[in-house]
Amino acid sequence: MSETGRLIAETGIRPSKSKGQNFLTDGRVADRHIGYADICPGDRVLEVGPGLGILTQRLVEIADDLTCIELDDVLAEYIGKTYGDRLKLIHGDAVKIPFPPFDRFVSNLPYSVSTPIIFKLLEYPFKKAVVMVQKEFAERMVADVGSPDYSRLTVNLFYKAECQILENVPRSRFNPQPKVDSCLVSIVPRPAPFTVKDEGTFFDVTRVCFDHRRKKIGTSLKSARMIDSSEDIPYADARIESLRPVEIGEIADAVWAKKSDKNSV
Numbered sequence: 001m002s003e004t005g006r007l008i009a010e011t012g013i014r015p016s017k018s019k020g021q022n023f024l025t026d027g028r029v030a031d032r033h034i035g036y037a038d039i040c041p042g043d044r045v046l047e048v049g050p051g052l053g054i055l056t057q058r059l060v061e062i063a064d065d066l067t068c069i070e071l072d073d074v075l076a077e078y079i080g081k082t083y084g085d086r087l088k089l090i091h092g093d094a095v096k097i098p099f100p101p102f103d104r105f106v107s108n109l110p111y112s113v114s115t116p117i118i119f120k121l122l123e124y125p126f127k128k129a130v131v132m133v134q135k136e137f138a139e140r141m142v143a144d145v146g147s148p149d150y151s152r153l154t155v156n157l158f159y160k161a162e163c164q165i166l167e168n169v170p171r172s173r174f175n176p177q178p179k180v181d182s183c184l185v186s187i188v189p190r191p192a193p194f195t196v197k198d199e200g201t202f203f204d205v206t207r208v209c210f211d212h213r214r215k216k217i218g219t220s221l222k223s224a225r226m227i228d229s230s231e232d233i234p235y236a237d238a239r240i241e242s243l244r245p246v247e248i249g250e251i252a253d254a255v256w257a258k259k260s261d262k263n264s265v
């Protein structure tokens with residue numbers, strides 16, 4: 001039996017699908033996950049979902065300042081009892097709780113909340129995140145324009161960070177075994193590769209257009225009452241999936257300019 005199997009039996013946890021409780025069993029993958037994070041002395045490290053602690057037991061050895069957020073009652077108690085004197089434990093929902101300041105973010109992300117946690121992560125300043133996500137999700141994070149995986153997530157990430165798939169992790173490395181494989185992905189914040197007049201408008205345009213990715217951009221923006229007519233909106237007849245982030249930025253600037261014109265009348 002793997003160490004993870006032994007801990008599942010010992011804690012009596014009955015892994016929950018809704019909490020994404022597929023525990024990593026392979027210590028070598030855990031070693032590489034932590035290695036990719038490039039943790040330096042003095043770095044503040046945040047781990048979401050320590051679970052049975054396969055990453056946590058490695059993090060307490062190298063991180064001067066470690067905070068873990070765990071939702072599950074049984075697992076929070078286990079982590080508190082086992083590592084409580086070497087980390088700050090927050091027992092709660094990482095989607096709802098504000099993150100403490102951190103430099104490195106490490107997580108085997110619960111699948112059901114991967115999207116809100118990544119969007120939330122992007123709101124904070126940090127040096128590097130290394131996350132384990134389902135393979136399909138990883139492909140959406142780094143997708144090329146025009147591919148079916150190209151999404152709101154891709155565009156928002158591209159604007160704020162550089163993402164790279166580091167390695168594939170087969171489903172056999174988890175207990176219980178999920179139906180799909182996973183990937184380790186790094187996220188390194190960077191200055192925006194192009195400028196927009198108003199970031200809020202850029203993210204709104206991206207969201208509204210990807211919510212209706214088969215519709216023409218002008219139609220989506222009109223339905224959302226972001227514009228009155230498609231006139232003067234670049235790429236109004238295009239579909240969002242065919243536009244590069246910088247082109248979505250041009251649309252956002254045009255929407256912003258129209259809004260400003262209207263407000264100044």
Ligand SMILES: C[S@@+](CC[C@H](N)C(=O)[O-])C[C@H]1O[C@@H](n2cnc3c(N)ncnc32)[C@H](O)[C@@H]1O
Nearest residue numbers: 019023024049050051070071072093094108110
């Ligand atoms: C995929 S498991 C990873 C566990 C462990 N880090 C590992 O690698 O084996 C996801 C963990 O996130 C926890 N979790 C699920 N939803 C959460 C949430 N909203 N906030 C914090 N932790 C959550 C689960 O209880 C579980 O411990």
